[in-house]
Amino acid sequence: MGDSKSQKQVEIVDDVKSPINKVNYLPKEAKEILKSLAKKWKNVLDPNAMEVIPLKGAMTNEVFKVKWKTAIGETSQRVLVRMYGEGTGIFFNREDEIKAFEFISKSGHGPRLLGRFANGRVEEFINARTLFASDLRDPSISTLIAVKMSDFHDLNMPGPKKVHLWDVLRNWLVEARRLASPEEVKMFHLDTMDQEISTLEERLSNSHQKIGFCHNDLQYGNIMIDEQTKSLTLIDYEYASYNPIAYDIANHFCEMAANYHTEPPHILDYSKYPDLEERRLFVRTYLGSSGKEQSDNSKVEELLDNIEKFTLANHILWGLWGIISEHVNNIDFDYKEYAKQRFQDYWLRKQYLLSCNGSSNDSAVVGKERKY
Template sequence: MGLPITAGCDAAWICSDTFCTETQCLRPLRHSGAHSFGLVSILQNQMLFTDGTTNKLVGCYVEASPEDVVLVRVYGNKTELIVDRDNELKSFQVLHANGCAPRLYCTFQNGLCYEFMQGDALGTQDVRDPTILRLISREMAHIHAIHAHNGCIPKPNLWIKMRKYFSLVATEFTDQASNTRIQQEVPSQVMLEQEMVWMKEHLSKLGSPVVLCHNDLLCKNIIHNSKEGHVRFIDYEYSSYNYQAFDIGNHFNEFAGMSELDYGLYPSREMQLEWLRVYLHAYKASTKKGEEVSDRELETLYVQVNKFALASHFFWGFWALIQAKYSSINFDFLGYAVLRFNQYFKTKPAVMALQIPE
């Protein structure tokens, strides 16, 4: 028995069987010119994407048109604890309306179906390429300039979300090995909370604008279409209003990669200044504030970004501890959390010595 699903877009039916919903059968109806997207057996016509650390993602296509792919994302176990799905859909729609996101075809109880973006997902070397680097900074500026708050003054989501994650952090696991690791390698709850309180007090005073942010711009979430000469960002689960400097600092942290972190790849001051100068030109042009970028503006953003990069380590450290408890994805979330917290404490002294110019 199929259950009808509507989402203000094309109709779809998802099998009511839970297992089937996740792995076997999707029946969306999509019209695209002369093409129609009928019954699809994922087991017969699929492209499985394996890099995700939150959800399962499958590309589906009819047998005659493997290039005409529709993506089906199935939410990971307990991800409703860390992701606001209603907010994700709003962000998806706002970004699509502004030419920054693919078309959303439909949603269902444990996932969604959307348009495939042509291009290549980037790697850690790609984001350092001078040409691609400029495309990324301009696209982020474009998103940051979007006004979707209906005249209200937007508030940053960072501290609310971080506090929520902290409350959900796992302190005990079913296996003894994980319990030993968390006791020996992860800072205590008391220390983590002290650092979180200190960060909020210090970083909130830096004057970073609150803008619409992606908040999860790791390399694989950037699609480069070399034919059309642009990049687009995907996966808007963590998108929200947040500090401009957090979004950029978080992206710089992601230069290190995901599966095998290498913080030797964190962008140098010279590379950051090049990135930030292009960004400021584009952001000021998009917000009608001129295009000239002063040395003071550039240095101010540089300091803000590197300080908010500290918050990024904490945010994803908490996230990883939650995932370590609930996720069924084959990834060492606990080890990832340890590395993020270690990098926070390692870089904190030098970063906090940076001063915003008078």
């Protein structure tokens, strides 16, 4: 949550309150890579005279914009430097993430990887803005996101095309139990959460559900828009893997309840979760982007139903993320309270969404009140 929810990234913008050049903050290896890049650009006046500006929003990684002065009348050269935060290795394999990054970049779906150093990387700087929380509810932007997600899910990423969700949930549960205090284990029902995961896997797995290459963290800070062309770029692929596409869309819908620019930033407002008509429009656009399934109402309703059920898996996953982050991260974010909200919504809606007697699109379920 630019940066990802391994950072629970909020929108990346220039930190106008921190104008001091942070060049000495970067490790020597990173500075050597940056100088080498700048020497290749003929319009850079002095490759050694780089300006390093902290960018707001990273919740674990530290992110910087690096720029150099160029000849008069030319736009300055810029790159993005990402320094990995402590504890991120618990959540994902960095080598797998880099492989995904390179493949996605070569496929034309993301920024280019310009260099790597021991605890970070250098990326192409995208001339676009990250979305605001309110943008996710803008019908025109939501339509663009639906089409972009469909394209992303169709990426033919090398490797086995199997569902990763259930293994990730179980691995994170092990880590959460290891780090949590006895009081937290009791509070979050961690001693019985493996049974909850098994129940979801049994109920939500079926042979005909569509599996795609999923972003798995599509919150507003991980979507960039070019205001001129209205083209979108999805960024930060730490959690990207093959999963049911319903899970990825469910995650995106759940993120509409968050605004990481509020004070305090961890509070979720589920009144902002998209209503049935908004979800139906999104799914119709998603399915119709290929031009094949737009008018198939049965497929629209089936996917809508699966998406709602997969919100449960999302709540457990990011709830576990919050518990783990509380113990490995020093960022000023109330991870524990965030986890509490995710688990509360899981328990609030579980019996309705897994009921054999009704659809998860039922107004009684969709309108189920959430208060914290």
